Amino acid sequence: MLAKLEEIYKNRHQYAKDWKARTGGKVLGYFYPYVPEEIVYAAGVLPVRIMGSHEHDNLSAAYIYPMYCPFCRDTLAEGLRGRYSYLDGLACADTCMHMNQVFDWFVLNCGIPRRGTFIANTPANVAGTHARTYLIKEHLEFKKAIEGWVGRVLSDKDLDRGIEIMNRNRQLMRQVYETRKREKPPITGAEAQLMVLTSQFSDKEEHSALLEDILNKELPGRNRDRKTGVRLMIVGSEDDDTAFLKMAESLGVTFVIDDTCVGSRYFWHEVVPGKDRVAAIANHYLDSTPFPTKDWSERRRFAQVLKLAEEYNVQGVVLAQQKWCDPYELDIPSLAARLKERNIPTLFLEFEPTLPRAPFTTRIEAFVEMLCGDEEGLFAESSTVKSGS
Amino acid sequence: MAEKVLWKTKPVECWTKFKEIARERYTGDGTTTTTSNYRVQGFTASNYKVAGGGEGYAANCANMGLTLEFRRACEGMGYARDLCAYSGAHLGSIFTDKYAFGGSFPKPDLVKRGHTCDTHAKWALIEAEHYGVPFFATDGPLMYEFDSEQTRQNKMDYMVAQELESIEWQEKHTGERFDDEAYIRGLYNNFRSRNLWAQVCILNQNIPAPLDQKSIFSLFVIPFFQGARDECAQQMEILRDEVEDRVKNHIAAVPTERYRFVTTGIPPWHALNTFRYLEKYGAVSVACRYSTDLGTNTTMVEGGREVPIPTLEERGIVLKTREEAIRCAIERRCLYVTKTWRFCGHQGQENDLRQARLWQADGALLHYNRGCEQFSLGLPQIRQALLEHNYDVLIYEGSSTDPRDIDQIRTFDRIDTLMESRGLEKLND
Numbered sequence: 001m002l003a004k005l006e007e008i009y010k011n012r013h014q015y016a017k018d019w020k021a022r023t024g025g026k027v028l029g030y031f032y033p034y035v036p037e038e039i040v041y042a043a044g045v046l047p048v049r050i051m052g053s054h055e056h057d058n059l060s061a062a063y064i065y066p067m068y069c070p071f072c073r074d075t076l077a078e079g080l081r082g083r084y085s086y087l088d089g090l091a092c093a094d095t096c097m098h099m100n101q102v103f104d105w106f107v108l109n110c111g112i113p114r115r116g117t118f119i120a121n122t123p124a125n126v127a128g129t130h131a132r133t134y135l136i137k138e139h140l141e142f143k144k145a146i147e148g149w150v151g152r153v154l155s156d157k158d159l160d161r162g163i164e165i166m167n168r169n170r171q172l173m174r175q176v177y178e179t180r181k182r183e184k185p186p187i188t189g190a191e192a193q194l195m196v197l198t199s200q201f202s203d204k205e206e207h208s209a210l211l212e213d214i215l216n217k218e219l220p221g222r223n224r225d226r227k228t229g230v231r232l233m234i235v236g237s238e239d240d241d242t243a244f245l246k247m248a249e250s251l252g253v254t255f256v257i258d259d260t261c262v263g264s265r266y267f268w269h270e271v272v273p274g275k276d277r278v279a280a281i282a283n284h285y286l287d288s289t290p291f292p293t294k295d296w297s298e299r300r301r302f303a304q305v306l307k308l309a310e311e312y313n314v315q316g317v318v319l320a321q322q323k324w325c326d327p328y329e330l331d332i333p334s335l336a337a338r339l340k341e342r343n344i345p346t347l348f349l350e351f352e353p354t355l356p357r358a359p360f361t362t363r364i365e366a367f368v369e370m371l372c373g374d375e376e377g378l379f380a381e382s383s384t385v386k387s388g389s
Numbered sequence: 390m391a392e393k394v395l396w397k398t399k400p401v402e403c404w405t406k407f408k409e410i411a412r413e414r415y416t417g418d419g420t421t422t423t424t425s426n427y428r429v430q431g432f433t434a435s436n437y438k439v440a441g442g443g444e445g446y447a448a449n450c451a452n453m454g455l456t457l458e459f460r461r462a463c464e465g466m467g468y469a470r471d472l473c474a475y476s477g478a479h480l481g482s483i484f485t486d487k488y489a490f491g492g493s494f495p496k497p498d499l500v501k502r503g504h505t506c507d508t509h510a511k512w513a514l515i516e517a518e519h520y521g522v523p524f525f526a527t528d529g530p531l532m533y534e535f536d537s538e539q540t541r542q543n544k545m546d547y548m549v550a551q552e553l554e555s556i557e558w559q560e561k562h563t564g565e566r567f568d569d570e571a572y573i574r575g576l577y578n579n580f581r582s583r584n585l586w587a588q589v590c591i592l593n594q595n596i597p598a599p600l601d602q603k604s605i606f607s608l609f610v611i612p613f614f615q616g617a618r619d620e621c622a623q624q625m626e627i628l629r630d631e632v633e634d635r636v637k638n639h640i641a642a643v644p645t646e647r648y649r650f651v652t653t654g655i656p657p658w659h660a661l662n663t664f665r666y667l668e669k670y671g672a673v674s675v676a677c678r679y680s681t682d683l684g685t686n687t688t689m690v691e692g693g694r695e696v697p698i699p700t701l702e703e704r705g706i707v708l709k710t711r712e713e714a715i716r717c718a719i720e721r722r723c724l725y726v727t728k729t730w731r732f733c734g735h736q737g738q739e740n741d742l743r744q745a746r747l748w749q750a751d752g753a754l755l756h757y758n759r760g761c762e763q764f765s766l767g768l769p770q771i772r773q774a775l776l777e778h779n780y781d782v783l784i785y786e787g788s789s790t791d792p793r794d795i796d797q798i799r800t801f802d803r804i805d806t807l808m809e810s811r812g813l814e815k816l817n818d
């Protein structure tokens with residue numbers, strides 16, 4: 001069943017095409033998970049997150065100056081390869097300028113009519129006093145635009161259904177994450193990431209059914225013989241590089257938790273139902289752990305990172321940086337300092353769409369040595385952290 | 390391309406006064422419309438001293454050759470090498486406690502700023518945390534061409550509400566009442582200063598150009614950063630009259646003008662001699678979207694031409710309340726979409742093509758700025774559009790403040806190649 005997730009991940013475009021053929025429904029490609037998928041599901045449309053594929057990119061530089069982040073260039077390259085031609089609509093949530101640029105390229109070049117293009121404007125300061133009023137109004141606009149597109153008004157019942165689909169999927173992913181607290185997590189970090197990525201790529205009702213099977217039939221007793229090694233957390237603006245996680249996990253570590261938008265941040269919080277459905281949805285997007293671009297004065301994300309690190313008994317944190325991502329870069333020194341105060345060492349890694357194996361292997365190995373308190377090793381003085389099981 | 394002629398030239402007469410005013414922003418008391426002892430870091434101060442400032446200050450640091458030290462200090466604190474060039478220089482100055490205009494970096498009492506790119510608020514937050522002072526940032530969502538009327542309204546309402554809140558916040562933290570009257574007077578001045586600046590920029594459409602780009606970059610800070618002051622609005626009028634007179638009498642900024650460039654975005658402040666190098670060929674940069682608009686709007690489009698956004702007096706607007714004034718300021722930003730950074734550049738293409746046409750350019754000089762995510766949006770598309778419309782396009786990579794990011798020898802080589810391919814030889818060395 002976990003293998004099924006891998007299959008969806010590898011064939012995500014085919015999956016979406018098959019879904020269309022099977023259901024006759026529309027597929028909406030979206031950039032960044034601030035697009036309220038609840039409203040999209042309420043309309044019977046399949047939302048799929050638009051993302052790159054970590055292949056060599058010799059296409060995007062003609063359209064986007066390479067000082068924009070690798071994640072957005074990788075995403076653009078996937079569009080330039082023509083792999084998103086099946087999309088019926090596009091949505092963006094005004095998350096960051098880098099990705100907005102890619103959205104705009106898709107709008108201009110994917111042949112999607114104007115009425116299939118949506119912006120769910122989201123405040124940059126989610127903690128601001130006036131963010132709520134603004135976002136509720138903008139979600140109403142988004143709903144209205146989606147209604148115009150699908151040709152029907154979305155009732156409370158429709159919205160309840162959308163909320164239910166999303167919440168159910170969130171609950172199940174939380175349950176899977178819960179198992180990672182164990183001394184011997186039955187699922188690796190790479191597998192957990194595949195789970196979240198496929199949730200973003202596939203029909204959530206189908207995904208939830210798969211997760212139920214995984215939870216009930218596959219995870220119990222799984223990985224008993226696998227050595228957990230050092231328990232790590234990965235924190236990033238973005239890290240969808242499953243190959244990197246696999247490589248690292250072959251070096252005596254397990255990523256037991258994360259704070260990324262292809263990890264816990266995507267599903268950790270549920271929509272709290274309310275009489276006003278649109279307001280309930282908007283509240284959810286404001287009250288969830290903010291993305292670095294949207295986390296200002298309160299730095300709520302830091303609190304969540306520290307909480308997760310403690311709950312999952314983390315020994316070290318990998319700070320995965322997409323080069324040029326200012327909002328995250330501006331967080332790193334403060335976040336590293338706060339982790340240090342709790343005696344949690346950090347390893348800073350800068351990501352590109354394709355990563356050279358050797359230098360990253362060396363850095364992970366050195367970090368592991370330090371965490372294991374190798375008294376003869378180069379990092380002997382930092383050996384305050386207990387070693388893994 | 391113009392024939393080889395030698396135009397009359399003379400220095401800009403109000404130059405010294407402008408230089409004086411520009412410096413006051415960072416050194417003197419001239420930054421206030423009313424007196425106050427509070428130092429507010431950021432853009433929007435109407436009746437508080439601005440300590441340091443953000444972008445403008447960083448640009449000055451670069452121009453004074455200080456940014457390498459500041460950027461390194463910032464990196465030493467763990468911030469990325471590729472961080473926005475303005476924020477890296479500014480924060481480095483804070484971390485080294487070295488103020489470009491002498492002494493220690495002035496500690497702000499409050500940090501307050503507007504947020505229109507992904508960097509602004511976080512940059513300011515770090516400063517506030519460094520000094521342990523209160524912090525407030527107003528979120529300014531950009532307008533997008535596909536926004537519905539309702540969304541435009543929502544965005545404006547959101548911004549107005551935040552600005553009003555920020556005033557209460559200011560009052561709470563300073564214990565001093567916000568001076569509405571001074572604010573409103575400042576806003577009238579502000580509209581007037583920018584209108585006059587737009588007139589100056591439009592006068593530069595003439596051949597020969599009365600102003601060169603390097604001078605424009607020195608002058609433009611007055612209308613944008615200090616335009617609310619009575620004295621600045623008056624000075625702007627003097628400048629406009631002087632430039633009008635130069636046009637009437639064919640007084641050129643560069644006597645050898647025979648090739649015209651337009652440009653876009655933030656220049657490399659540490660390498661403005663690039664513009665002087667062009668002049669060796671009689672090539673003059675005559676307009677830049679950054680110096681015309683600074684991300685706000687000074688002009689609007691009417692019948693294919695750019696005209697100054699009218700002053701409040703011209704529009705017969707009488708502002709009485711704080712809310713009316715704030716809404717009016719926000720509407721200027723939102724409703725006159727002459728300039729937009731938004732996304733992959735098709736509006737940028739239109740703007741830059743219009744600029745090239747109206748300012749009678751032969752070519753465009755595009756700074757591929759590694760130091761700014763906002764003003765580098767859509768550059769490849771803008772380049773493509775200009776080429777398709779038969780403009781020469783010269784690109785050079787650099788950074789607004791980081792000297793490590795520019796290869797000036799290569800830039801000069803490129804200029805040589807383009808100029809020579811157009812049959813232009815160096816006129817002097």
Ligand code: SF4
Nearest residue numbers: 069096098238322325
């Ligand atoms: S990694 Fe950062 S810069 Fe890149 S798309 Fe995400 S938020 Fe934007």
Ligand code: SF4
Nearest residue numbers: 473506508761762763
């Ligand atoms: S607009 Fe450019 S220079 Fe200004 S804060 Fe943003 S990235 Fe930095």
